[in-house]
Amino acid sequence: MAEIIDGKLLALKVKDKLKSKVVEFKNKYGRDIVLSVVLVGDNPASQVYVRNKLKATEYVGMKSLSFVLPENASENQVAETVKSLAVDKGVDGILVQLPLPKGIDERKILKLIPPEKDVDGFLAENVGKLMLGEETTVACTPFGVLTMLKENNIELSGKNAVVIGRSNIVGKPMAMLLLKENCTVTICHSKTVNLKEMCSNADILIAAIGKPLFVTADMVKPGAVVIDVGINRTEKGIVGDVDFENVKEKVSFISPVPGGVGPMTIAMLLENTYLCALRRENC
Ligand code: NDP
Numbered sequence: 001m002a003e004i005i006d007g008k009l010l011a012l013k014v015k016d017k018l019k020s021k022v023v024e025f026k027n028k029y030g031r032d033i034v035l036s037v038v039l040v041g042d043n044p045a046s047q048v049y050v051r052n053k054l055k056a057t058e059y060v061g062m063k064s065l066s067f068v069l070p071e072n073a074s075e076n077q078v079a080e081t082v083k084s085l086a087v088d089k090g091v092d093g094i095l096v097q098l099p100l101p102k103g104i105d106e107r108k109i110l111k112l113i114p115p116e117k118d119v120d121g122f123l124a125e126n127v128g129k130l131m132l133g134e135e136t137t138v139a140c141t142p143f144g145v146l147t148m149l150k151e152n153n154i155e156l157s158g159k160n161a162v163v164i165g166r167s168n169i170v171g172k173p174m175a176m177l178l179l180k181e182n183c184t185v186t187i188c189h190s191k192t193v194n195l196k197e198m199c200s201n202a203d204i205l206i207a208a209i210g211k212p213l214f215v216t217a218d219m220v221k222p223g224a225v226v227i228d229v230g231i232n233r234t235e236k237g238i239v240g241d242v243d244f245e246n247v248k249e250k251v252s253f254i255s256p257v258p259g260g261v262g263p264m265t266i267a268m269l270l271e272n273t274y275l276c277a278l279r280r281e282n283c
Contacts, residue, residue: 002248005148005227005255011263014147015060018270022061025277032063033277035093035119035270036085040078041071041101050097056266062273065091075104082112092277093119095269116280119272122169130176137272142174144264145206145227146181152253154225157182160201164188164215164241165208170229174206195219207241217246225253229261 022033035057039050050066057064067081078100085094094117100106115125121139129136138146149156161183165171175185188198199205199219207215208229220226230241240257248254255261 002226002251002254003152004248005152005253005260007144007148007255007260007262007264010148010151011144011267013151014264014267014271015056018060018267018274021274025274026061029281031090033273034063034065034091035095035273036065036067036088036091038067038069038078038081038085038094038096040069040073040097040104043099046097046099053095053266053269056270057273060270062270071101073101073104075108078104078109079112082109086112086114086117091117092280093117093273095119116283117276119269119276120169121173121272127168127173130173133180137276138177139169139173140265140268140272141170141208141229141261142177143268143272144261145174145229146177147268148227148255148261148264149204149225154204154253156204159183159203160186161204161206162186162188162199162202163206163208164195164199165206165210165229167208170208174208174229178204178206209241211241212239213241213243215242215247217243217250220247220251222250223252224250226251227255227261228257230257231262 025033037050039046054064054066069077085091094113096109110122115123118126118137121137126136130138161178163171163175166187166189171187175187179185186198188195196219200221202221202224205220205224205226210230212232212234226242226247228240228242232239238258244256
């Protein structure tokens with residue numbers, strides 16, 4: 001039976017450590033760390049995410065600025081909001097909650113964020129730095145997964161890691177981070193042939209697919225470490241991409257949904273905001 005990786009508890013640990021780093025920052029630089037959040041429209045899931053992010057910001061002692069624009073806001077209005085935050089010297093991080101309403105070009109909006117304020121780590125400059133192994137802001141979800149692995153003292157070097165999913169915000173940066181930790185990394189996706197065979201060779205298996213209970217017990221290697229990134233809203237509530245109940249009997253570590261990667265993602269957003277503030281002071 002697997003050890004369950006408690007993402008909620010670990011996120012609290014990260015946030016509590018941050019609390020004292022935020023106090024030190026204030027004492028040293030004489031100012032607050034400020035995260036700005038832009039929410040456009042009335043997507044209920046986005047509203048919950050933003051509320052949780054703002055709550056967490058307050059918890060660690062950072063300040064937040066929240067900008068809520070209506071569903072029918074024009075691309076120009078959203079762009080102007082982001083542009084004003086880009087030049088605001090008092091703002092350390094800019095988060096534009098995705099998805100944006102139809103008709104607004106997300107890429108165009110995100111490009112208005114200066115790389116040094118890109119707390120989500122989505123911009124080409126930051127992704128490129130990750131590829132080059134340079135210090136940068138790493139997307140919050142893969143950063144959270146890596147922290148979960150490290151905090152549980154899971155050996156990574158030389159291990160076979162399989163990442164299911166190749167999105168720009170989860171799969172690809174996750175693979176790069178594991179490569180940096182000396183894993184041998186395979187990225188799988190919807191066109192992968194023999195997915196089951198690939199997965200059953202994985203010492204570390206990361207599921208970031210978006211399909212409820214997709215990874216079943218017959219796909220995993222006994223003793224593997226399984227991290228479930230998926231968030232799927234079903235009739236039975238929120239479930240992950242992994243058939244948790246059956247897979248947990250076979251593996252050594254597993255993260256649950258909810259209470260796994262989700263809370264870690266928010267904690268790493270705050271860590272990223274802190275790191276952005278620190279870099280801005282030291283550049
Ligand atoms: P995307 O939809 O962008 O990517 C999903 C990936 O899964 C794609 O690369 C796709 O392949 C692959 N895939 C789909 N079907 C299959 C299949 N049958 N076999 C193998 N691979 C498949 O999703 P995201 O990366 O944005 O998110 C993934 C999941 O993680 C979602 O459930 C999302 O809600 C959740 N999530 C959770 C976060 C958290 O904080 N916990 C944060 C971000 C996301 P292809 O590229 O070929 O289409």
